[in-house]
Amino acid sequence: MEYYEAVGRRKAATARVRLFPAGDGTIIVNDRSLEEYFVRSVDIAHLKEPLKATAMENRFNISVKVKGGGMSGQAGAIRLGIARALLKADPDLRPILRKGGFLTRDARVKERKKPGLKRARKAPQYTKR
Numbered sequence: 047m048e049y050y051e052a053v054g055r056r057k058a059a060t061a062r063v064r065l066f067p068a069g070d071g072t073i074i075v076n077d078r079s080l081e082e083y084f085v086r087s088v089d090i091a092h093l094k095e096p097l098k099a100t101a102m103e104n105r106f107n108i109s110v111k112v113k114g115g116g117m118s119g120q121a122g123a124i125r126l127g128i129a130r131a132l133l134k135a136d137p138d139l140r141p142i143l144r145k146g147g148f149l150t151r152d153a154r155v156k157e158r159k160k161p162g163l164k165r166a167r168k169a170p171q172y173t174k175r
Contacts, residue, residue, distance in 0.1 A: 049109075050134040054127030057155055059115030063127030065135055069107030075124070076112060089121035096129040096148040100139050126151060 050065040075083040084090050097103045108128065112120045129148035132139055143149050157166035164170060 050131045052127050052130035052134060054123040054125065054130060056122030056126060056152055057115045057119035059112060059119035059123040061110055061112040061120065061123035061127040063124060063131050064109045065128070065131045066107040066109065067105070067135070069105065071104035071106070073108045073110070075110045084117065084121060086117065089117055093121045093124040093128065096125060096132055096143060096146065099146045099148065100132060100142055102132060106135075122152060 048067065050067075052063050054061045054063060073080040080090060084093075094103070097106075110124055110127070112124060114120075115123070125148065129143050133143060133149065140149075159166055162169075
């Protein structure tokens, strides 16, 4: 069976997304239904945005394998993966996806802790005496 595959990343999360044409809009994440995997409706709405923008909500069945990061990062990774896979399925969608900002990888990641500091930037409290 033919499918369109793409990888999306966000923070520490990586998602492998497969779009199967002639589907009914079913989304499976790590062998579980979308509503079962993502508890917050905000995350569900966030990852469905590229499908809504291109009016492709019920054209594909989507299978996702996602690992790493938290729920918000995983939702963002899936969103980017869906957008990239849609682009492979139909290159004419590029202007719509680009305008919505769905093809841009969010490069913000957690900054590492530095030696001598409490966190990445927070220094210990200064005492004069």
